[in-house]
Amino acid sequence: MEPSKNSRRDSTQSQRDTRDPEGAQASRVEAGEAEAIDTTSENVMGSSQRASTHSSARASMDASGSQAREVFDPDIPSQEVLNAKTIDVVLFLLLKYRRQQHTFCKAEILYTVIRGYEDHFTSIFAKASDCLRLTFGLEIVEKNPRVHSYSLVHALGITYDGMRHGFPGVPKTGLVIMVLCIIFIEDNCASEHVLWRVLNNMGLYAGRDHFVYGDPGILVTEHFVQEGYLECRQMAGSNPPIKEYLWGPRAHAETTKMKILKFFASIVKQDPRSYPTRYADALQDEIDRA
Known part of the structure; x- marks a missing residue:
């Protein structure tokens, strides 16, 4: 059975609390931020991708043929898993922006957020970048290609982020x-x-x-x-x-x-x-x- 949106969000929050003790005491704003990112990421990725959530799953029958189950190839994670990892990256980068930590590196994301899915970094990072740019107006700029370090900047030169306006704590x-x-x-x-x-x-x-x-x-x-x-x-x-x-x-x-x-x-x-x-x-x- 496909996990519900709420269960995925709970899983994302649980992972975040484990990685960051401060996150365990996050305010209601941060909880709302997680929900916003979850919904936004789904909107950006599109319904066609969500429809293929289990495209990598293979239905197999047991010896008696009485029970079917999904078997996942560990080398080909489901779209559901990749979407969840994209949400984690967006949440991680928005949290860094909130804390005015505007620089980060590829190794930090690989170790902190998507450990175990290093082979899919390029696609996950590209989707997260699109979500940040289109919805929150934040662009990721590569600072040092040699060490893959990046900065979060406002898109198109706009300096306003509206963090205190509208839904608090989220860039506008x-x-x-x-x-x-x-x-x-x-x-x-x-x-x-x-x-x-x-x-x-x-x-x-x-x-x-x-x-x-x-x-x-x-x-x-x-x-x-x-x-x-x-x-x-x-x-x-x-x-x-x-x-x-x-x-x-x-x-x-x-x-x-x-x-x-x-x-x-x-x-x-x-x-x-x-x-x-x-x-x-x-x-x-x-x-x-x-």
Whole structure:
């Protein structure tokens, strides 16, 4: 029988407590963080991978043929096991970020998190990196290829992490980047209707708590505006009044249209040049900054 999501989460927490005595006394925030990471990792990996959880299992019958059971090849771990290890890596790196320990090395992950699955480091690490980048807005940058040391940095130059906003203790940089993407793709100005239509399609609703971001409505309409990433104004000629959003001064100062376009293109798996008008706009922005 496939383990339940809750049992996997309990197993992950138990492993974490064993490795780190401090984790045994983790706050409710850290417990919620684990749940957020679990759910996020499943979302990132996709339903198709979850459907093949036991692809490496082999059903075999005993001598009498009366009982079937799953037999796992130790050299080919199930997708379920690899997914759980990916969750562990994401949780481990987020915990390091919370503790402001932004550097780590491959050997540390191999020994602390995925011992016994060293042959699968590349795929596990790649999925964990995607999850951190797309959801939390954190990028993994290799510092020293010789010893495989890395740093956790904010994606695209954004300096805000929103750790104290929304769901506490979890980076919100990913949502800042996503909103900037939407505004740029919408010709540098998005009405509140367009913005929330896209966010709703991503499962984000104003006034409804999200497992990572808390209430996205408060983040977008209050905190991101207060932090200078967004500018909110009334759409000209709208009656009743309609709000629209543009990049704020901090967004222009910290990132570029080309970085945002490339990030968006990577999500939809397109070449940035597939959006010729936006690409021309981004190129002009690069020239203006030179």
